[in-house]
Amino acid sequence: MKPERYPIVTLKSVNLTNMFTRTLTICFLLSALSLQAQNAARLVSPEVLPDQSVIFRLKSPTAKNVQVVGSWKADKPIPMTRIDSVTYEAKIGPLPTDIYEYRFNVDGTMTLDPGNGFVTTGGTVVESRVLIPGKLGNLLATQPVPHGNVTAVWYPSPTLGATRRMQVYTPPGYEEGKGTYPVLYLLHGAGGDEESWISRGRANYILDNLIAAKEAVPMIVVITNGNPDVVSSPLNRPLAESTKDASGPAGMASLKFEESLVNDVIPYIEKHYRVKADADHRALTGFSMGGYQTQNISNKYPNLFKYIGVMSMGLFSSYRNSQPNYDKEKHVAQLKALMAAKPRFYWVGIGKADFLYDSVTKLRGLYDEVGLPYTYRETPGAHTWNEWRLYLTELAPHYFK
Incomplete structure (x- = not known):
């Protein structure tokens, strides 16, 4: 039996390099077309x-x-x-x-x-x-100017029995220099924390831009956590505190924070930072709950701050029923002591649509009755960050001049 014969097939030589290149090119084209189709379908918002x-x-x-x-x-x-x-x-x-x-x-x-x-x-x-x-938006934006640094600082608070967290803004050139600086203590509202004035308030970029334009003097800004029952913003709390509510202090709880600011925070800052440690170079400013705390602190310690800013908070408002037993005589005595201390600049601001507008009207009435000089700013808005960011852009140029 003869063996089977199979036809002989001759293969032409193939340029594998060219084939690979063409295949790769086709793949790239298909990927590009697919990406283009995805981009075309992707919505632009806002x-x-x-x-x-x-x-x-x-x-x-x-x-x-x-x-x-x-x-x-x-x-x-x-x-x-x-x-x-x-x-x-x-x-x-x-x-x-x-x-x-x-x-x-x-x-x-x-x-x-x-x-x-x-x-x-x-x-x-x-x-x-x-x-x-625009003018305000550009002040809030990150601009090509020298930038300061924002540092998260853990500090001991014997008053509150805890190690707590705050944010400290140091102006451009602080780390490289040897000079001393004034300090703005900047307080947030209920529901906020030590990160609010940075993330929502844009405080560091506002200061960067104002300092670069020579509209504000270089200053340190200290942003504390005004909730005495928690040590920090939610994502930075120790595990044991991770579920605590920080909706805002009231009454005696607020007083605990206020004492901590005076007894713990200010001494820490003046020990660890190059600051001008006197009332002429300290400012205290806050909105809503922070405005309430600003009033309490400056009233109780009239010689501690020469620059005071009260945003969106009036005469011991109904906020958390924090002053059910309001003592007008004591309050007037505090305001007279504050007048005797001669603050350089006392500022009150409120939005016309703010639910605390009437409380600010009452506060102004008392200040007028007592004779406490103050600058008043009224805007059309409500109880929102739009007002508080704007107020900071207007207040910072007045401080330490």
Whole structure:
């Protein structure tokens, strides 16, 4: 039996290098086309228009009702319109130059804007944010100017029986120099913490920009945690304190923090930092709860601060029922002692739409009755960061001049 014969096939030579190159090129082209398609489908949100209007967009194929809630309208919901089978849209503005926080309300559930990577935090609140450029917006923005440093500092507080956390801003050039600086002690409101004035308030960038423009003198800014029952912001608390509520102190609890600021914080700062350690070079400023604490501290220690700023807080308001047994005679005596100490600058500010507006009217009435000189600032807004950031840009240039 003869063996089977198979046809002989001759293969032509193949340039494997060229084949690999063509295959790789095709893969790159396909990847690029795929990425281009993804980018085309990705929503732009928020989109700031040339006239300072803002368009917010959200994809939600199953949602029935979508709203945008932002600080530009005192957190009042604004309906978003379905523009196709999956996309909702709302146009707001034009808005004045500023930073605005916002969230989407999707069928009753609050959510961040998935198209926006810029967020602010304060206490347990996290929100998306949008910056409208212009005079104020540029003051709040990160500009190409010399920057100071913000350091998280853990310090002993014998008054509160704990080691606590604060943020300390040192101005540009502090680390390299030998000079001494004035100090602004900056207090936050209820629900906030030692990070609020940095994340939401933009305090460090406000100071950077004002100092660079020579509108404010270089100063150290100390931002404490005004809640005496917790030692720090939520993510930085020891495990044993991780579930504690820090909705804000009231009554005697607030007094504990105030004593700690005087007995623990100020001595620590004046020992560890190059500061001008006298009343002429100390300022105390706070909003809401921090404005209440500012009043209490400056009233009880009239010779400690020459610069005082009270934001969005009036005459021992109904805030937490903190003064159910208000003693006017004692308060007047404190104010007269404060007048005798001759503060260089006492400032009171409030938004016309703020729920504490009437309490500030009462505070001003008492100050006028006693004869305490003060500068008054009234803005159209409400009890929001839009007011407090603005106030800081206006106050800092007055301090230590």
